[in-house]
Amino acid sequence: MRLMYTVIFYSLLPVILLRLLWRSFAAPAYARRWAERFGIFSPLQTDKKVVWLHTVSVGEFLAALPLIKQLQSDERLLLVITTTTPTGSERVRTTLGDSVFHVYAPYDVPDAINRFLSRIKPSLYLVMETELWPNTLAACAKRAIPSLLINGRLSERSARGYARFSGLTAPMLGNLSTALIQNSVDANRFVALGLPAEKAVVTGNIKFDLSLTDDLRQRAGALKQQLSSNGRRLILIAASTHQGEDEIILDAFTHLRARAGETQSTVLILVPRHPERFERVGQLCSARGFQVMRRSEGHWSDSADILLGNTMGELLLMFGASDIAFVGGSLVPNGGHNFIEPAAWGLPLLSGEHLFNFAEVAQLMSEAGALVTVGSAAQLAQAFQVLLENADERERRGSAALRVARENRGALAKTCEHISKFL
Template sequence: MRYIYSLLLYCLLPFILLRLLWRALAAPAYAKRWAERFGFVPTLSTHKKVVWLHTVSVGEFLAALPLIRRLQADDRVQLVITTTTPTGSERVRATLGDSVFHVYAPYDLPNVLVRFLKRVKPSLYLVMETELWPNTLAACAKRNIPAMLINGRLSEKSARGYARFGALTKPMLQHLSCAAIQNFTDAARFAALGLSDDKVIVTGNIKFDLSLTDDLRTKAATLKSLLSNNGQRLVLIAASTHQGEDEIILDAFAQLRSSSSDESRSAVLVLVPRHPERFERVGQLCVSRGFSVARRSEHSWDNTNDILLGNTMGELMLMFGASDIAFVGGSLVPNGGHNFIEPAAWGLPLLSGEHVFNFAEVARLMTDAGALVQVGSATQLAQAFLQLIDDEAERKRRGVAALTVALDNRGALDKTCAVIQHYLK
């Protein structure tokens, strides 16, 4: 079955390249460094054990950053970090510079992987969450390179998709040496697809193990003072929004502006699209709706502005820290939602849409604690914002609940590192 899959990939290669070219029209960075995707990377020369860590894009890289810092502290280890997207690559370079060996991930094609593995020679392969590729895992198994899934998750929807290709999925999962999975529900889904029970370790979610540095707290306080006019205006954030959500959010914000509440009429919206190629389009949408917009990249905020457009990379945690109430996007449209833990770590009350299947367990924990409310329309979102704006005690209670969940679920990082150390001995 894997050979049929490989043959199909080779047949589809022209279409894959056309898709890459098409994406490059919206995001020009996709047109660069194509050779790396075919395994043409520099040969890595080191006496250390090479650990290859794959993080698809920005979210996975930021989630893995505490783990990366731990691995960097081990003198035995040379880190190789791959990403799939240009935004992920930019974050790796901006955050870690030359302290790691960074290239794009190779395509899941046998000859491409042979070329990549010969040049990098990893001793251990780590892959974040659900980014599993049959030929990659088979190539590692053939060369006795342990392959470990870390922070593994598998939504019900994804499990159904994998099940449709069971003849390919089961052998792929059997090539994993170990799977550190976020919770027992997801572990059961992996097991149902063919992952052996003796390879499963439930570690929790390493995204809970993020830390807020003193420098970040100071910068967030400064930005909040600016946006809030020294505490005179509440700051709302709509983070990681996808196409189709911004209109709903702006409708809700317009309803707040027309309410009878002075606090709602003066509230500030920080709007952060998920993908940089949408920054300008969303900014134009805000202006067309009659709002006064400042762009974060221009540092031009003044108290006449209604909306701060978050059009920079790597500043989402800073913007959460400058906010009072957080809406987490990718959830009003069926994208599966995004990370609730980051705003929770700042003690913010949480709102989202109803499509949170990629973060179902975290959403359940936050909902059960009374920290998260889900909405399905602009009117419901406006009402949810309005309740929190008008009731300071409720705002604080739900923020404390979110922070408590974030703190109570720490510890996955230590468990994951312990498993990795077993393979590095």
């Protein structure tokens, strides 16, 4: 079955390369360091035990950062961190510099994987959330390299997709040494697909183990003072938006600003999920008649309506500068994004209805009264309005979000405990 998968992969390789080339036009960073994706780079030289951690992009890397810091506290270890996207790569380099060995993850074909493993010689492979590849796990198993799924999650939609390739999925899951999974529902889905039940361990979601440093709190407070005109304006944030959502959000913001007395009482922070969309979204805001300032410009005018979050790695800071949070990827069928970051700041939460990638967290937040979902610009405008007009409601729902975030901590310690068994 793995051979068939490999043959299929190579038959599609021209298409994959064309897609990579196409993405390079939108995001030029995709055109760089192609050789790494085939396992071609200078071999790692170290006397330490090597732990390979794969994080697909920015979100997975930031979720893994507390775990990375814990692993780095063990001086016997050297971390190799791979990503798939240029934005993830940039975040690894900016955050960790030379304290880790970083390259792009290789394609999941035997020759690329074998070159990669020969160059880094890992003692342990850790992979975040759902990024499971059959040849990678098979190669690790063949070399007796333990492989652990970290913070595993599997939506009902993804489970249906894996089930269509059960002949490939079950052997792949069998090559995992242990799967540390966020909740029992997802664990049952993994087992139903062929993961041996004794390898499934429910640890919780390590994203809840988020830490807000004093420095971050101070910088967020300073940004909030600036954007709010020293507390005279309330700040809405629409975070991690995808194509098709920005128009809905701007329609809702237009409805808010059209109400009597609302013109100067609110500011919108709009943060597109992908950097290649930054300029397009900025143009969209200007075309609607809004005065837009860009975060990269480093200054703010009290006459501005929208701050475009066009920098990388500052979303947590921007949540801290806000009063109300809308989390994107949810008005379009993308599956939603992370509610835990705005919840950690005690913000009331809004989102669209497409939340299949974060179903458990969304349910926790909804049941606590922290999250309200909407399906249109009119509903979003109304949901914003309720919170803008009622400080007590903002406080109640924000406190509920923070309570959920605090009560679900502890997954990081459990995860580290299981990893230590393989070190």
